[in-house]
Amino acid sequence: MVTVRVFSERASLTHQLGEFIVKKQDEALQRKSDFKVSVSGGSLINALYESLVADASLSPRVQWSKWQIYFSDERIVPLTDADSNYGTFKKIVLDKLPSTVQVNVHPMDESLISNDGAESRDNIAAQYEQILPQSLDLVLLGCGPDGHTCSLFPGQKHKYLLEETEKRVAWCHDSPKPPSDRITFTLPMLKDAKALCFVAEGSSKQDIMHEIFDLKNDQLPTVLVNELFGKKTSWFVNDEAFGKVQAKNF
Ligand SMILES: O=C(O)[C@H](O)[C@@H](O)[C@H](O)[C@H](O)COP(=O)(O)O
Numbered sequence: 001m002v003t004v005r006v007f008s009e010r011a012s013l014t015h016q017l018g019e020f021i022v023k024k025q026d027e028a029l030q031r032k033s034d035f036k037v038s039v040s041g042g043s044l045i046n047a048l049y050e051s052l053v054a055d056a057s058l059s060p061r062v063q064w065s066k067w068q069i070y071f072s073d074e075r076i077v078p079l080t081d082a083d084s085n086y087g088t089f090k091k092i093v094l095d096k097l098p099s100t101v102q103v104n105v106h107p108m109d110e111s112l113i114s115n116d117g118a119e120s121r122d123n124i125a126a127q128y129e130q131i132l133p134q135s136l137d138l139v140l141l142g143c144g145p146d147g148h149t150c151s152l153f154p155g156q157k158h159k160y161l162l163e164e165t166e167k168r169v170a171w172c173h174d175s176p177k178p179p180s181d182r183i184t185f186t187l188p189m190l191k192d193a194k195a196l197c198f199v200a201e202g203s204s205k206q207d208i209m210h211e212i213f214d215l216k217n218d219q220l221p222t223v224l225v226n227e228l229f230g231k232k233t234s235w236f237v238n239d240e241a242f243g244k245v246q247a248k249n250f
Contacts, residue, residue: 002226002233002250004213006242010050010201017199017236018051018058021138024195028137029066034104036133038070038185040150041085042142044199045092047236053096064101070132072139073151073172074108076124076181083179106131108183121171125183129169136193139185143200144177147208147220151175151184154220161186162221168192190225196233198222205241213245226250 007013021037028035039048052062075083082088086107094103112124141149148154151172152161161184164170168189172182190196200209211217218224226233235250 002230002235004235004237004250006237006239008239010238013199013201013236013238014047014050015055015058017047017197018055020197020234020236021051021140022058022061024138025063025067028194029063034066034068035063035138036068036070036136037138037140038072038136038193039085039089039140040072040142041075041088042144043201044140044142045085045089047199047201048089048140049092049096053093064097064103067103068133069103069105070136071107072141073182073184074128075179076108076113076121076183077179078113079107079110118171118173121173121181121183125167125169125171128183129167132168132189134192136189137195139190139193139196141196141198141225143198143205143208143212143222145204145208146176147212147217147222148177149198149222149225150190151177151182152186152221153177162224164188187224187228190229194232196225196229198233198235199237200235200241201238203240203243205237206244209237209241210244210246213242213247213250 025035071085074085077083079086109127143149161170164186169183170186172184174180175182212222216223
């Protein structure tokens, strides 16, 4: 059973998303000295800016210096490339913070990119796995119109990613969403996280929301996440994305 929150106003969605994240931060900081969170790419990053930076009632409650920030998936490009999830997060969120704020961010090691070949790609994933904690306090996720999350894509060609039981970070090749070369958290990494949170907005997500929440097509990575980790999984969606969903219980 997942928790789904549907909003008609963008400002309410981003505010409640921010409240949710700050609550997870505060709970983590009651137990220990830092808050370990991972971020995905795509439209989520703009929502995070609205929630955590632009929202004047929430931004003072974000204890950035205690955050350890990782990436749920990353495109294998230099960190300054327009396609880099780290680069986008830096530009949209981190660069907007006052210069006095210190944040601990853990991007992919870009010095490993120049070597070609499968072995080196596997090594980038393995090296990223090395720097990850055993358990993240919160994993922030997007959902693509094909039902992917992180860089776990549906379909036979990418089944190896969903079938991974050992590696916590894997190399995703031939991604249907460019760029084609990526690293991604796998299900074992998501399994050990304390909480998972999806954000999905807009009419381009209508058909896939229907497939996820009404048809529960278990070939979709997002449905697998809901089924395997439902209790700790929350969705923040808007009316437009949820326009075709009939289900009332999730
Ligand atoms: O690096 C990536 O491509 C993302 O991490 C990816 O998994 C994203 O979260 C979804 O594709 C949703 O993106 P949108 O919200 O932009 O549709």
